[in-house]
Amino acid sequence: MADFETPEVKEYLDIPALKRGVMGNSKPFVSKEQFQEPLGFPGELVDNWQQVAVDKLGELLKTNRGLQVFMDSCVKCGACTDKCHYFLGTSDPRNMPVARQDLLRGVYRRYYTLPGKLFPKLVGAMDLTEDLLDQWYSYYHQCSECRRCSVYCPYGIDTAEVTMAARDIMNAVGKGQKYSNEIIGKVFKIGNNLGLPQPALEDTLEGLEEEVKEDTGADVRYPLDEEGAEVLLVTPSADFFAEPHVDGLIGYGKVFHQAGISWTLSSHASEAANFGLFIGSMENMKRIAMRIREAALDLGVKRIVFGECGHAWRVAYSFLNTLAGPFDFLDPRYPVPQHICEVTYDLIQRGALTFDKSANDHRRVTFHDSCNVARASRMGDMPGGQFIIPREIIKAVCNHYYDMPPDTIGEATFCCGGGGGLLTDDLMELRVKGALPRMQALKQVVEENGVTHLAAICAICKSQFSKVLPYYGFQMDQIVSVHQLVSDAIVLGQKQ
Amino acid sequence: MSFATVFFALLFYAATAIFLIGVGMRIARYARAPAPLKIPTTPAPTTRTGVVGRMVTEVVFFHSLFKANKWIWILGWVFHLALLLVLLRHLRYFIEPVWTWVVLIQPFGVYAGFAMIAGLAGLWVRRLFVERIRYISSPSDHLMLALLIAIAASGLGMKYIWHTDIPAVKMFFMGLMRFDFHPLPTDPMLLIHLSLVAALMIIFPFSKLLHAPGVFFSPTRNQADNPRERRHVTWISSAEKPAAPAEQ
Numbered sequence: 001m002a003d004f005e006t007p008e009v010k011e012y013l014d015i016p017a018l019k020r021g022v023m024g025n026s027k028p029f030v031s032k033e034q035f036q037e038p039l040g041f042p043g044e045l046v047d048n049w050q051q052v053a054v055d056k057l058g059e060l061l062k063t064n065r066g067l068q069v070f071m072d073s074c075v076k077c078g079a080c081t082d083k084c085h086y087f088l089g090t091s092d093p094r095n096m097p098v099a100r101q102d103l104l105r106g107v108y109r110r111y112y113t114l115p116g117k118l119f120p121k122l123v124g125a126m127d128l129t130e131d132l133l134d135q136w137y138s139y140y141h142q143c144s145e146c147r148r149c150s151v152y153c154p155y156g157i158d159t160a161e162v163t164m165a166a167r168d169i170m171n172a173v174g175k176g177q178k179y180s181n182e183i184i185g186k187v188f189k190i191g192n193n194l195g196l197p198q199p200a201l202e203d204t205l206e207g208l209e210e211e212v213k214e215d216t217g218a219d220v221r222y223p224l225d226e227e228g229a230e231v232l233l234v235t236p237s238a239d240f241f242a243e244p245h246v247d248g249l250i251g252y253g254k255v256f257h258q259a260g261i262s263w264t265l266s267s268h269a270s271e272a273a274n275f276g277l278f279i280g281s282m283e284n285m286k287r288i289a290m291r292i293r294e295a296a297l298d299l300g301v302k303r304i305v306f307g308e309c310g311h312a313w314r315v316a317y318s319f320l321n322t323l324a325g326p327f328d329f330l331d332p333r334y335p336v337p338q339h340i341c342e343v344t345y346d347l348i349q350r351g352a353l354t355f356d357k358s359a360n361d362h363r364r365v366t367f368h369d370s371c372n373v374a375r376a377s378r379m380g381d382m383p384g385g386q387f388i389i390p391r392e393i394i395k396a397v398c399n400h401y402y403d404m405p406p407d408t409i410g411e412a413t414f415c416c417g418g419g420g421g422l423l424t425d426d427l428m429e430l431r432v433k434g435a436l437p438r439m440q441a442l443k444q445v446v447e448e449n450g451v452t453h454l455a456a457i458c459a460i461c462k463s464q465f466s467k468v469l470p471y472y473g474f475q476m477d478q479i480v481s482v483h484q485l486v487s488d489a490i491v492l493g494q495k496q
Numbered sequence: 497m498s499f500a501t502v503f504f505a506l507l508f509y510a511a512t513a514i515f516l517i518g519v520g521m522r523i524a525r526y527a528r529a530p531a532p533l534k535i536p537t538t539p540a541p542t543t544r545t546g547v548v549g550r551m552v553t554e555v556v557f558f559h560s561l562f563k564a565n566k567w568i569w570i571l572g573w574v575f576h577l578a579l580l581l582v583l584l585r586h587l588r589y590f591i592e593p594v595w596t597w598v599v600l601i602q603p604f605g606v607y608a609g610f611a612m613i614a615g616l617a618g619l620w621v622r623r624l625f626v627e628r629i630r631y632i633s634s635p636s637d638h639l640m641l642a643l644l645i646a647i648a649a650s651g652l653g654m655k656y657i658w659h660t661d662i663p664a665v666k667m668f669f670m671g672l673m674r675f676d677f678h679p680l681p682t683d684p685m686l687l688i689h690l691s692l693v694a695a696l697m698i699i700f701p702f703s704k705l706l707h708a709p710g711v712f713f714s715p716t717r718n719q720a721d722n723p724r725e726r727r728h729v730t731w732i733s734s735a736e737k738p739a740a741p742a743e744q
């Protein structure tokens with residue numbers, strides 16, 4: 001399959017002995033000029049890159065309190081050292097969150113603190129050399145920005161923020177990552193990550209309508225650019241055709257249909273994902289977010305709803321209001337934005353949907369909490385709603401539901417291994433190894449409860465699991481969308 | 497007036513100034529830097545009051561650390577609690593008459609000295625023998641532990657073995673606060689103890705000890721989770737789109 005070994009899944013998840021530098025060669029393809037320029041970054045490594053990098057770091061320290069506090073506060077207690085799935089899966093000590101931070105912290109100390117200027121060796125300060133830049137490129141692309149480490153750090157130090165800062169600096173000196181930057185360019189140019197133009201979208205959606213009609217006999221609509229619809233649905237573009245994503249999209253349509261809510265997709269904002277987050281570029285993140293505001297205004301909708309996508313939901317829930325608000329032109333009775341799970345859950349609570357749970361009887365389901373939904377957002381009106389609502393939906397449509405062990409779900413959830421801009425084939429080894437903790441937890445419920453399916457609400461999780469499940473002896477179709485389960489159980493037509 | 501008296505008087509003025517100004521400037525820096533986005537680690541409280549509660553559980557009980565690792569938690573917590581007691585015990589050198597509660601905690605303060613050493617020693621053992629923690633340690637991390645242990649040990653040394661003239665020490669510090677120099681006893685253990693404490697105060701604003709003010713400014717802990725209810729407005733809200741070539 002590949003030139004690396006899939007880690008062995010054991011009874012328990014061991015903390016591995018350190019193997020220095022084993023992942024030092026893991027690097028994604030470097031971006032090229034044509035992908036850098038549309039984002040406002042230099043096309044190749046600039047001549048005075050050291051100076052530019054150090055200056056950029058200084059600017060970030062001044063404009064982002066979190067980074068400044070995180071650089072100063074770490075006491076090297078070690079509490080985070082066994083929390084990262086990439087460390088657990090690869091044994092490379094540089095993948096311990098604090099060690100990852102230290103690649104940047106060493107430079108911070110060298111150029112911005114007195115002891116680092118006077119006694120670099122003593123305090124672990126480092127000159128920004130070409131070799132160090134290489135290590136940055138390698139190890140800051142072995143962090144999925146999942147925030148698991150930040151849950152356990154006594155000062156809440158969030159390695160995701162450090163990774164974003166480092167990637168932002170690397171982009172500023174012209175050493176960007178091809179995968180993320182190329183995709184952002186497509187969003188600017190065409191409107192979505194996959195580069196699907198409006199006519200292709202229209203075709204796809206028409207196809208879906210026919211398919212659902214054939215399957216169920218119901219006229220469920222999948223509208224595009226319909227002015228005056230009540231809801232603008234913004235969903236990851238993978239939902240338009242990839243499996244199992246598209247089954248989720250079919251599900252959203254059925255929910256809206258059954259609830260009698262008019263809705264539309266937008267070809268201008270045909271992508272929920274915001275890779276500006278991954279590369280730590282607030283300007284690009286803002287520019288991507290603005291499309292959603294523009295689409296909502298153009299189409300005259302009253303509500304914005306996001307489809308199943310993890311980090312997209314983080315940007316939507318936590319940042320959209322800051323980046324592209326205020327949304328005072330929308331219906332104030334609904335939160336802006338809403339998650340499709342919140343919509344479905346409310347409808348279930350109100351008794352507006354009918355389900356035939358037996359339609360899912362061939363499945364025994366567990367739920368993977370996506371990292372950015374779990375630790376960087378919320379659903380509903382109480383803390384932790386992001387854990388309750390998707391599970392309640394699944395339980396409303398399935399008879400057999402089982403949770404994975406408690407230290408692998410909820411706020412302690414493990415990332416799928418492909419988040420944060422790492423879902424690219426040039427990082428396959430990292431992705432497979434980083435999935436180990438999740439695979440271990442999955443194996444446990446498969447053996448103990450006969451679980452057959454892993455449900456998720458994130459496009460990256462779904463793509464990542466489709467790809468890595470087979471490495472661990474599972475089938476690629478064991479990953480399902482939550483709204484695929486809804487879709488299979490929902491009873492369409494007149495409510496009895 | 498002896499050389500030691502003048503030297504230590506000036507040393508403590510300098511150390512206090514560096515400590516206060518240094519930490520003050522850091523705090524000003526943290527306070528001035530904007531938090532561009534809402535990044536509380538969720539689930540997080542949705543109200544300000546809730547956030548105060550979260551901070552209390554963090555600062556008083558080290559809640560996150562408790563979730564992370566019971567060994568580091570118990571050692572770290574014992575050390576910090578003991579340090580607090582020891583510091584409060586030392587208040588008696590700076591006030592006259594000594595408040596009743598400060599009198600009452602004196603014996604506990606002594607036990608705390610031992611607890612402090614125990615906690616620090618435990619942390620050092622982990623730093624030396626747990627491979628992961630050894631990997632992330634710089635020389636300064638070991639030195640910091642050595643310094644703190646030396647301070648506690650020299651203090652206890654004076655309490656139990658090499659006694660010094662406590663009333664005279666108190667006179668010296670009370671005098672310092674009024675810019676009125678009183679002679680400082682010159683027992684070696686006292687001078688060692690005081691030198692190390694001054695060193696700690698001087699290092700504080702330039703070291704990882706900044707975690708003490710830092711924890712209060714950590715956005716993942718001190719932000720309320722209410723971005724949909726209340727718009728968080730910062731520089732990025734009003735920033736122009738980047739100067740990149742427009743689409744098409």
Ligand code: SF4
Pocket residue numbers: 083084085086095096097100142143144145146147148149150158159160163415
């Ligand atoms: S954010 Fe996630 S991937 Fe990154 S260091 Fe922390 S635990 Fe690892």
Ligand code: SF4
Pocket residue numbers: 073074075076077078079080081097098152153154155156157
């Ligand atoms: S848990 Fe926090 S303070 Fe401790 S080593 Fe990790 S980042 Fe540093």
